[in-house]
Structures are given as C-alpha cells and as structure tokens.
Amino acid sequence: MTWLVPTAFAGLLALAVPILVHLFGRRQARPQPFPSLRLLRAVRPTPATRSRPSDVWLLVVRGAVIAAAVAALAQPRWTTGDRAAAARVPVRVIVVDTSVSMARPAGAGRTHRTVALESASTLLDSARAGMIVETARPGATVGGAASWLSGRSGLRELVIVSDFQGDALREGDLATIPPGIGIRLVRAGGGIGPLPDTSVVLENGVHVAIGARSTAATWPAASRSGDAGLVILAAEEDRPAVSAMRAAVQATSAATPGPRKAAVVFPRYAGRDALGRRLAPLAHPWQADVAIAMRRYRALAAASRATDAVDGCIAPGTPLARNDRGSVIASVAGAAGGDTLVLFSCAPPGSLAATAVLAGLGTSLQTGLDPRELDPSVVADDRLRQWERPATEVAPGGRDESSPDGRWLWVAALVLLGVEEWLRRRAPRVGRSGREVADARAA
Amino acid sequence: MTTVLSADVVTAIDDLELAARLVVEGLRAGSHRSPFHGFSAEFQQHRPYRVGDDLKYLDWKLLARTDRLYSRQFREATSMAVMLVLDGSASMAFPDTGISKWRYACVLAASLAHLVSGQGDGVGLMAMTGGRLTYLPARGGRPHLRSLIATLERLAPAGNWSPARGISRGAELLKRRGVVLVLSDFQDDEGAIQRELRRVARHGHDVAMLQVAAPDELAFPYAGDVEFVDLESGERRLVDAGAIGGAYRRAFGEFLSRSRDAALRDHVDYALMRTDVPPGRALRDFLVRRGGVSDTHRTRAPA
Numbered sequence: 001m002t003w004l005v006p007t008a009f010a011g012l013l014a015l016a017v018p019i020l021v022h023l024f025g026r027r028q029a030r031p032q033p034f035p036s037l038r039l040l041r042a043v044r045p046t047p048a049t050r051s052r053p054s055d056v057w058l059l060v061v062r063g064a065v066i067a068a069a070v071a072a073l074a075q076p077r078w079t080t081g082d083r084a085a086a087a088r089v090p091v092r093v094i095v096v097d098t099s100v101s102m103a104r105p106a107g108a109g110r111t112h113r114t115v116a117l118e119s120a121s122t123l124l125d126s127a128r129a130g131m132i133v134e135t136a137r138p139g140a141t142v143g144g145a146a147s148w149l150s151g152r153s154g155l156r157e158l159v160i161v162s163d164f165q166g167d168a169l170r171e172g173d174l175a176t177i178p179p180g181i182g183i184r185l186v187r188a189g190g191g192i193g194p195l196p197d198t199s200v201v202l203e204n205g206v207h208v209a210i211g212a213r214s215t216a217a218t219w220p221a222a223s224r225s226g227d228a229g230l231v232i233l234a235a236e237e238d239r240p241a242v243s244a245m246r247a248a249v250q251a252t253s254a255a256t257p258g259p260r261k262a263a264v265v266f267p268r269y270a271g272r273d274a275l276g277r278r279l280a281p282l283a284h285p286w287q288a289d290v291a292i293a294m295r296r297y298r299a300l301a302a303a304s305r306a307t308d309a310v311d312g313c314i315a316p317g318t319p320l321a322r323n324d325r326g327s328v329i330a331s332v333a334g335a336a337g338g339d340t341l342v343l344f345s346c347a348p349p350g351s352l353a354a355t356a357v358l359a360g361l362g363t364s365l366q367t368g369l370d371p372r373e374l375d376p377s378v379v380a381d382d383r384l385r386q387w388e389r390p391a392t393e394v395a396p397g398g399r400d401e402s403s404p405d406g407r408w409l410w411v412a413a414l415v416l417l418g419v420e421e422w423l424r425r426r427a428p429r430v431g432r433s434g435r436e437v438a439d440a441r442a443a
Numbered sequence: 444m445t446t447v448l449s450a451d452v453v454t455a456i457d458d459l460e461l462a463a464r465l466v467v468e469g470l471r472a473g474s475h476r477s478p479f480h481g482f483s484a485e486f487q488q489h490r491p492y493r494v495g496d497d498l499k500y501l502d503w504k505l506l507a508r509t510d511r512l513y514s515r516q517f518r519e520a521t522s523m524a525v526m527l528v529l530d531g532s533a534s535m536a537f538p539d540t541g542i543s544k545w546r547y548a549c550v551l552a553a554s555l556a557h558l559v560s561g562q563g564d565g566v567g568l569m570a571m572t573g574g575r576l577t578y579l580p581a582r583g584g585r586p587h588l589r590s591l592i593a594t595l596e597r598l599a600p601a602g603n604w605s606p607a608r609g610i611s612r613g614a615e616l617l618k619r620r621g622v623v624l625v626l627s628d629f630q631d632d633e634g635a636i637q638r639e640l641r642r643v644a645r646h647g648h649d650v651a652m653l654q655v656a657a658p659d660e661l662a663f664p665y666a667g668d669v670e671f672v673d674l675e676s677g678e679r680r681l682v683d684a685g686a687i688g689g690a691y692r693r694a695f696g697e698f699l700s701r702s703r704d705a706a707l708r709d710h711v712d713y714a715l716m717r718t719d720v721p722p723g724r725a726l727r728d729f730l731v732r733r734g735g736v737s738d739t740h741r742t743r744a745p746a
Contacts, residue, residue, distance in 0.1 A: 036631075
C-alpha cells in the first residue's frame with residue numbers, strides 16, 4: 001500500500017487532543033454526601049486518579065475517528081497486481097526539438113524533425129501516460145515538463161529528442177529536474193559526426209546554407225517589404241495619413257516578412273462594425289504570440305498614453321494599449337478568414353499611437369531566423385550520457401491520482417463518529433445523583 | 444377501604460402531626476388490639492425465658508411439664524410505655540434531595556407516638572442530635588403527644604450518634620419494662636449497637652430495631668468519578684463509582700443481613716424501612732408482623 005499524501009500523517013498529532021481532553025479536561029467530580037464511607041472503605045474502592053482516562057472506550061473510538069480521517073487524507077492506495085505492474089511502466093514527457101536546425105534532411109526524404117517525432121511517438125506508446133511537447137527551445141521547456149511529471153506516481157521519465165545543436169539544452173536546464181525523474185536524451189537522426197553541408201529553405205522563403213565551418217542565410221529581394229502581410233482598413237479621407245504611416249514604418253523596418261497576415265481597422269472605416277461582428281476567435285498560436293508581443297511593445301504603450309481615442313470609437317476584443325484615461329487605443333478583435341489577425345485601433349490615423357500599432361504589428365509578424373540556429377556546434381554524446389539518469393520509483397505526489405481507496409476510510413470515520421455519539425449518550429454523567437442517572441437510563 | 448399515602452406525599456407534609464395522623468388513620472382501620480405486648484393481666488402467649496425476665500412471670504407448671512423455661516406474656520391493657528429512640532446523627536440527613544432518612548424516621552416516630560398515645564399508652568422520646576440528648580419521658584395524653592411531635596419538628600440531624608448512650612439511656616429512663624423502638628440507619632459501630640440492643644432486651648424490654656435506608660444506599664446508582672463525603676466525619680474519598688458499584692451493593696446487602704441476623708439471634712424485632720416505601724405501609728407491615736393489625740385490612744398504595 002502506498003500513500004499519496006504521506007505528509008498528512010502529521011495530522012496524527014491530533015490524537016493528542018482527545019487524550020489530553022480525557023486526562024485533563026474532565027469535569028471536576030462533584031462532591032456527593034454519603035451516610036458513611038465505612039462500607040466504601042470495606043470494598044477497597046478503585047481510586048480515581050487524574051492521570052487515568054475517564055472513559056477508555058470513548059477515548060479509543062475518538063482516537064480511531066482521528067486516525068481514520070488522517071489515513072483518508074493521506075490517500076491510501078492499495079497495491080494490487082495490476083497497479084504494481086502499471087507502476088513499473090514509466091510516465092513520459094517527450095520534448096521534441098522543432099528548431100530550424102532539426103529541419104536538416106535525415107535521408108529518405110525525411111528531416112530530423114520527422115524522425116524525432118516518430119521516435120517520440122514510439123516512446124509515448126510504450127509509456128503508461130505522457131505527452132509530446134514540440135518546441136524550438138527544449139531547454140526552456142524542461143522546467144514545465146518536470147513540474148508535470150512531479151505530480152505523477154511510479155516511474156517518471158523526461159525524454160528530450162533533439163540534435164542538441166548550439167545551446168538547445170544546457171546542463172543548467174536539467175538541474176531543475178527533481179530527483180527521481182529519469183532523464184533520457186535521444187539524439188535525433190543517430191550519431192552526431194561532422195555536420196554535413198546542407199541547405200534549408202524555410203517557409204518564409206529564407207534560404208539557409210549550413211556548412212561545416214559556416215552558415216549563410218539569404219532572403220529573396222522581393223520579400224523585403226516589411227508590411228507585405230499587413231492590411232490597413234481606414235476611411236478614404238484618412239488615406240494620406242495612412243500612407244504617411246506606412247512610409248514611416250517601412251523606413252524603419254528591416255524585417256523579414258512571413259506568411260502571417262494581419263489587418264488593422266482604423267476609426268471611421270465604413271465596414272468596421274460589420275467586420276467586428278464577423279470575426280472569429282484566434283485560430284493559430286502565432287496570432288496569440290503576436291497579441292502578446294504587441295502588449296509588450298513599449299513604443300505602443302508609451303504612445304498610447306497621451307493619445308485621445310476618437311469619439312465614439314469602440315475597440316472590441318482584448319485590449320493591447322490604453323491611454324491615461326483608460327480608453328482602449330488598440331485591441332485584438334479576433335481572426336478573419338481563419339488566417340488573418342484583426343486589430344482594431346481607436347487612435348486616429350497619423351497619430352503616434354496609430355503608427356506604433358503598425359510598427360509593432362510589422363515587427364511581431366516577422367518570422368526571422370534565430371541566429372543561434374546557425375551555430376554548428378552540438379553537445380557531445382559522452383556529455384549527454386553524463387547528463388542522463390535512470391528513473392526511480394518514488395512516493396507518488398498524488399495531484400493526478402484519484403484515491404478511491406481512501407473513501408472507505410471516510411466511511412469508517414463516519415461510522416466511528418456514530419459509535420462515539422452512541423457511547424457519549426450512553427455514558428452517565430459523572431457524579432450525578434442516583435435518581436438523575438436512573439431517569440437518564442430509563443429515558 | 445383506606446389509601447396508603449406515598450412516602451413522597453407524607454414526608455412532604457410540613458406538619459408532622461398531620462402527617463402522623465394521616466398515617467395512623469390508615470393503620471387504625473385494621474387495628475384490633477395493641478401491637479405492643481406488655482406484662483399485664485391478660486395472658487397472651489408464652490415466650491422463651493430471657494435473662495432479666497421477672498421470675499414471677501415464669502410458667503412453673505410448663506417448666507414442670509417440659510423442663511423448659513418459658514415466661515408468660517400478657518397483653519398490655521393499660522399504661523404501657525413505649526420509648527422511641529431516634530438516631531439524629533448527620534448520616535440520617537441522607538439524601539440531601541428528596542426524602543431524607545431523618546424526615547422518614549420522624550414521620551415513623553410521630554405516627555407510632557400517635558398510635559400508642561391513641562391507645563392510651565405512654566410514649567417517650569430519646570433522640571441524640573449533634574451529641575446532645577433530647578429526652579421526653581413516656582407519658583400519655585394529647586398534650587404530651589403534641590409536645591413530642593413539636594420536639595421532633597425542632598430537631599435536625601447533626602454530628603455523631605453514640606448507640607450506647609442513646610439506646611441504653613432510652614431504656615433506662617423507662618420506669619418499668621416497656622417497648623424500646625430504635626429508629627436508625629445503624630451505620631455506626633455494628634458491634635456496639637448489637638451489644639447494646641442485646642443488653643436492653645435482656646433487661647426485659649421489648650426491643651425493635653427499625654433500620655432506615657434510602658434507595659440510593661441500596662442501589663448505589665453512581666457512575667464515573669465521584670467524591671463521596673462522609674456526612675458524619677467529613678472524610679472525602681474520590682472513587683470510580685462505576686467500578687465499585689457491584690461490590691458496594693453486595694457489602695450493603697451483607698450489612699443488612701448481619702443486622703437482621705443479629706436482631707433475630709438476640710430476640711430483637713427487626714424491620715427494614717426503605718424511605719421510598721409509604722410510611723403507612725411500612726408501619727403496617729411492621730405491626731402486622733407483631734400481630735397488632737389485621738392483615739386482611741391491608742391496602743396498597745396506588746401505583
């Protein structure tokens with residue numbers, strides 16, 4: 001039998017309460033006048049001492065109530081054959097590196113990423129439970145994965161499938177993993193060897209050539225337009241202001257445009273209300289990423305403070321920036337056509353806040369290449385073996401463990417409470433006169 | 444048809460004379476002759492000779508026929524003397540709620556006095572409360588009866604009781620042989636009490652021992668830790684009442700048996716007077732046993 005919350009046994013200290021109550025909390029024995037103690041002395045009376053519990057059975061039952069409640073709180077789990085076998089199968093979190101470097105070809109038309117995902121699926125199939133986490137930063141994901149595993153029982157294992165390129169995973173990342181959780185590091189695509197010369201064309205048209213000694217990236221000239229994926233919806237009379245803003249943003253942007261699309265709706269745009277009603281919830285993670293990036297965009301926040309919202313303008317959805325009076329200057333309203341992120345602005349076109357909305361959006365839509373992906377170095381195999389450790393079965397944490405076995409202890413505690421009540425009603429009061437006792441018994 | 448008033452009702456009547464009269468009214472319905480046998484002219488029965496009996500009552504003819512000593516007993520026709528000896532020790536104040544043994548004994552004593560006085564006999568009182576003896580000589584007449592009952596009303600149980608002083612002085616103050624009725628719980632020195640009763644009986648007095656007991660003494664219905672306080676000595680003892688209940692009840696039963704056996708052995712009449720039994724019924728039972736009341740007229744108290 002295992003206990004999911006063994007710390008609950010600290011509650012057994014509460015057993016001292018009924019004992020102390022029985023020892024010291026007893027009522028003062030009432031003096032009872034009696035004709036003569038001659039016969040009492042003759043029968044060698046049992047002395048009543050303050051150190052003896054007043055009612056042993058009542059004390060035992062009360063202690064049992066507390067013990068049952070504490071045991072139930074400790075969430076017992078009786079180990080049956082099936083449960084024991086299941087506990088020997090590990091729970092796994094498999095972190096798959098999906099960074100750009102994993103896009104290298106692995107032969108047969110596959111990339112290291114697809115190979116890594118296949119390995120992850122195999123590992124997940126052989127696990128009792130688990131999940132696959134796809135991330136471009138495996139090292140940053142380790143903490144969350146370990147936290148999830150901490151709440152599981154039995155064997156627990158964190159598997160990282162990666163090419164371990166650059167600083168995808170550092171030793172310090174693994175230091176946060178609690179003891180008992182196994183660490184397995186699987187290099188995607190087998191052994192490392194020298195990086196072969198390869199070239200990758202990313203989805204945004206960027207061409208990356210990775211060589212043994214150098215890496216080069218090139219962008220198609222046509223895609224240098226910073227706001228290629230940005231649509232601006234404004235009233236006709238605001239056209240000059242919009243043009244000025246667009247020019248200003250392009251002049252300051254050297255961003256890499258991507259496939260992401262966004263639209264900014266300015267006040268006085270005729271179809272503003274109709275568009276607002278047609279919007280759908282955000283459909284892609286990048287849309288949320290853009291919204292978060294916009295909220296963190298300091299230039300937008302600073303520009304919005306002193307900007308007056310256009311009278312009567314309503315910016316639905318999640319606010320991105322407010323002015324000093326609390327009016328919403330810009331908001332993420334939703335998605336249009338599934339792929340286009342739609343922002344509503346209450347800042348008049350041409351204003352500093354409106355320009356900041358466009359600039360921030362242009363930056364947030366970029367899908368540039370992380371320079372670290374160009375690092376040709378990888379963590380050596382022997383170092384990976386040093387970082388690995390086997391999983392050991394530890395006492396379950398219990399957050400995800402239901403404890404159906406504990407309910408019987410609650411039932412036992414309730415039954416014992418009933419017995420305690422019965423004993424308490426049955427016990428005559430100390431020192432009552434005979435007639436009172438007789439009446440109570442008769443009742 | 445008469446009704447026996449319950450102990451609660453009778454003892455709750457403040458006027459002891461009224462209470463006694465109510466008790467005696469119930470008794471008189473079946474009374475045909477004196478329950479107290481004296482040594483007067485009308486022969487009633489023989490009884491074994493006891494040391495101290497006047498030899499003039501010895502039946503010489505029976506001695507000649509049977510070679511055994513028997514005294515002739517006569518029905519007291521006039522001027523029989525009854526001495527009521529009352530234990531007024533603090534233990535008689537038990538229990539402190541309900542009917543105390545003292546109140547019950549007073550009702551019995553007043554009723555007996557009323558009964559005896561009503562038959563034209565003399566009745567006296569010897570009570571010992573707080574170490575003081577209160578004595579009224581055995582006389583007849585209504586004024587004396589009222590005085591006796593008033594004396595009983597004034598007394599309150601206190602202190603210890605010396606059976607030797609109380610019983611012997613009561614018997615000594617009878618100018619001639621009479622009836623000595625001792626009302627007490629007899630919780631004191633058993634040996635001294637029995638010696639005294641035996642001595643008085645040997646002096647020719649008709650002695651009866653009316654042992655008053657409260658139901659709580661008999662049943663001992665206490666539980667848990669109880670600090671018992673001796674009413675006479677003030678001694679305190681904290682005991683687990685539930686644990687010793689059985690042993691105490693056995694000991695009390697043996698104590699009552701010893702008292703009864705000793706009384707029978709010494710030719711002393713004995714009656715246990717439980718304070719939860721109506722005084723009228725208790726007295727009737729006692730008097731029926733003595734042959735003074737017709738058993739056919741006994742009535743029962745309503746349930």
